[in-house]
Amino acid sequence: MYLEKLSVLNFKNHSESRLNFNSNINCFVGGNGSGKTNLLDAIHYLSFTKSFFIKQDSMNVLYDQDFMSIEGIFEKDHKTELVQCAFKTGVKKVVKRNKKKYDKLAEHIGLFPLVMVSPTDSELLLSGSDVRRKYMDSVISQFDKEYLNTLISYNKLILQRNALLKSSDSNTANLSSLSLYDEQLAPLAHIIFEKRQLFLNQLAPIFLNYYKAISNTGEQVTIQYDSQLSEKNFLDLCIQNSEKDRLVKFTSVGVHKDDLIFQLNGHPVKRVGSQGQQKTYLLALKLAQFDFMQEALGYKPMLLLDDVFDKLDDNRVEHLMKLVDKHHFGQIFVTDTHPERSKQIFNKINADYKLFHIKNGAIEKEE
Amino acid sequence: MYLEKLSVLNFKNHSESRLNFNSNINCFVGGNGSGKTNLLDAIHYLSFTKSFFIKQDSMNVLYDQDFMSIEGIFEKDHKTELVQCAFKTGVKKVVKRNKKKYDKLAEHIGLFPLVMVSPTDSELLLSGSDVRRKYMDSVISQFDKEYLNTLISYNKLILQRNALLKSSDSNTANLSSLSLYDEQLAPLAHIIFEKRQLFLNQLAPIFLNYYKAISNTGEQVTIQYDSQLSEKNFLDLCIQNSEKDRLVKFTSVGVHKDDLIFQLNGHPVKRVGSQGQQKTYLLALKLAQFDFMQEALGYKPMLLLDDVFDKLDDNRVEHLMKLVDKHHFGQIFVTDTHPERSKQIFNKINADYKLFHIKNGAIEKEE
CATH class of the missing domain: 1.20.1050.90 (RecF/RecN/SMC, N-terminal domain)
Incomplete structure (x- = not known):
């Protein structure tokens, strides 16, 4: 299973963006606040019928607008599947699969599964x-x-x-x-x-x-x-x-x-782990979750890696990418503030990837 | 005012480290968990008589040891000042300035001031x-x-x-x-x-x-x-x-x-700000605090920048370093997981800096 196309309208800082994805690695690069993570969040929305970050839909609508929509075309079991999510202020959210409206959103969950790796995972270590x-x-x-x-x-x-x-x-x-x-x-x-x-x-x-x-x-x-x-x-x-x-x-x-x-070494990671060790710990946890889900599903979920290169030293980034290189994971979406770093990493492992340059909530260029 | 020398014994993962600093920029580079941030924390200890991260002193002592000490030699008003902090399990902490013991630790606070910029600053945005x-x-x-x-x-x-x-x-x-x-x-x-x-x-x-x-x-x-x-x-x-x-x-x-x-743009930064925008916001707040303190003190506090390059895009890192280049700040301590990135940044702005390579709680090499 993988996501072929994504269209977003008035979602967060994206007024209108259309993307055609690679079935392997897709990388969103751009400056701070350009809207890279928002594209990951749109993919999360297609999978879970809600934002990863903000549960209240009215807050996900572009400033000054009163509706938003997210549309995705998936390839699954050699069939094409269309998922559409739409929200208008004051109206109930609508989610459709192949043009058919769901009565219960819960029926949709699990059909297009993904694992999200995000800096907010640190809550798992730090909270109750x-x-x-x-x-x-x-x-x-x-x-x-x-x-x-x-x-x-x-x-x-x-x-x-x-x-x-x-x-x-x-x-x-x-x-x-x-x-x-x-x-x-x-x-x-x-x-x-x-x-x-x-x-x-x-x-x-x-x-x-x-x-x-x-x-x-x-x-x-x-x-x-x-x-x-x-x-x-x-x-x-x-x-x-x-x-x-x-x-x-x-x-x-x-x-x-x-x-x-x-x-970590017999003590709570929260207390003795450095920033990078904590990040590595959470990353390993989420990748283990990926394997668990793949075993249960019989196919590979999508993998969304937000800000994953930050805080990791060069050694760890290299070893992480060697894992990716083995084609152990299926379709991957990555965000990075440094286009050159991403290119270097993907070229080094000879990966099949597509780079999307994001600026002010729009796709500036693809390569 | 600046810190000339630092010696730490059994502090966190450092068994014994001695460092001679540059009066301008000092950068600790090394892999995840090597002990870079722990050196910043030792400097914080000299200033505030406690760790920035862990208030309970027994937890700051190297595993298997029962005492630790941190010693710093400062240059302040053309005089040399020696600050010594020592802690032994079960005994009251001792802080000395020029070999003279303090009765009240509070008397020491403010004499060797610093501003710490840390990833934990995000608490200011996210907490109550x-x-x-x-x-x-x-x-x-x-x-x-x-x-x-x-x-x-x-x-x-x-x-x-x-x-x-x-x-x-x-x-x-x-x-x-x-x-x-x-x-x-x-x-x-x-x-x-x-x-x-x-x-x-x-x-x-x-x-x-x-x-x-x-x-x-x-x-x-x-x-x-x-x-x-x-x-x-x-x-x-x-x-x-x-x-x-x-x-x-x-x-x-x-x-x-x-x-x-x-x-940010009329909405709570916590809600609408991206990771990088939130980081920029907190960095600007701490630098403003630096100016406020300098105004009140009549001299420049030390500036400790932990993990400051992560999450910021190239543009923001460049503009941040331009600020540093203007010699607006005094002595600066920086940590980075990527030695090459740090060198590039400092060479680009022609900065006077010293690089310390840290590995397993020890100084591997200076350059």
Whole structure:
């Protein structure tokens, strides 16, 4: 699968841009604020029916305009597929596939999959555990509807259990209602726990290989799934913590407390990793996600690399590009502020690429 | 003023490094994780008696060691000054100036001033208003003890006022105690408001010039001080909001609600600015801070530029370096992952510079 053509109208700083892509590497180059990342975001929109950066559609419309549209022509399984997204202020967003309107946007997700590597990935290292749980959940649920449904039911029950804890004094009458919730929650918690564990078991070794391949140093990295359920089963945890739960008035144990532990040389990457090491870590994580998705899909997702050369030293850029060169990845979109650097890198590895020079939200020249 | 020599022992990933600096430009180059930024941090330590990144000293000691020391020899007012910082696990940190131990570390702050430009500056755009107030406060208080003292008193009174609101039901007895606080707070609030306003009035035009000089585009930027006190005086605000305060049980008006508004082309930089535009914005802000500090000090602070070339396009790097070339800044420390890029830039502007190649926490070679 790859994206052949993209047309954007009034999307962010692009009034009207039409692009014909290479099935291998496409690179958007231009000065700061020219609109390179916005083109990646338009591709993201075609895949997820929303912007990667700004969820509120009215904010994605070009200044002074009241509507926008994004159109893409894909090649998938030797067929041509047309995807159209349109938004007008005050009107519901419309997404069409081959001219047919979707009733539920969720039906579209997963048909034209991609992996986005962005400087905002650093949130995964720097923010709270909720961001990391959300990351795991979003990757797994794309290919596993049972996981998604279990997660939704689990979260709903936890909300109700918390409401019960909040509304009650610490009297014994609640104990029996709590245990009713716990019995419903237990099987769901174990399904989520096992699927997350399986996901990490698949991801971790691929991640290690990528980190090693890019960094080419003796840096020791690990990625670990951290869950209370790996020590005890859910019901035992509930019984053990029922006193505490009634005191703090929320459910303090369960898979909604899970986390991912990112380490470098035995310490948290967030604390001991330099800017470049953190970037390498996140890049390896996203490339491992790529492999996981390819395995689940049976074909290669698109790979979007925003600002990926910055902060990486020459060695790491070279090793990263050697990975690309092996045709391990399918269609790739890259942004760079330095056209000469990009050309040098792609020529060095003899890559088949197309360069788009962007200026003020328009394609200035293609080469 | 400039730093002639730096010695670090067991600081972060440096076991033992000794450096002799140029009084103009010093550039640390090396691969990811080599320890470039850690050298900037050692200089920061000499100035502020603590790390820029990690406040807990035990975490700054080289793995497997239990003490660290940083030593610097400065040239200031044609005199040589020796600054020594030492920390041993479980023992109080010691800072000495010309072999004389400080009783209070605060006495040292401001003697060897510097401005740090770091990728973590993005916090100023992305985080809550408290980060921006803290920024204003830290810059102003370095040169204005009255401001610092007023701020401390104000914050203490607000804490007490909030405790009173929290402890009480909404009965009328509290009204008179609240107004006692308000009368004490009012003059303090107005001093803080006026000093912050004055600071912004000085900073904003310099900031605009720097942004224009670096970006060299028609991008319109503004920086604005946002305070409830610019509309009404503090006592009127308190009377107007007393009902609300007693309901929400905290003080909802005052200078502890101030903010800075950062805009690009009439919209929040955080929302509409690209990665490179945000970087330019923060760089211009820090350079404006440099000018403000130079004006207050009567001499040039040191300028530490971490990872400053990344994300900026060639045009912006060139314009930034033209500013440096004018000898407007004094001693400068720069980090870069690309030695060739740095050399090219410095040779192009005919700069007087020294390059330090860093590898695994050690100086591999100087040129």
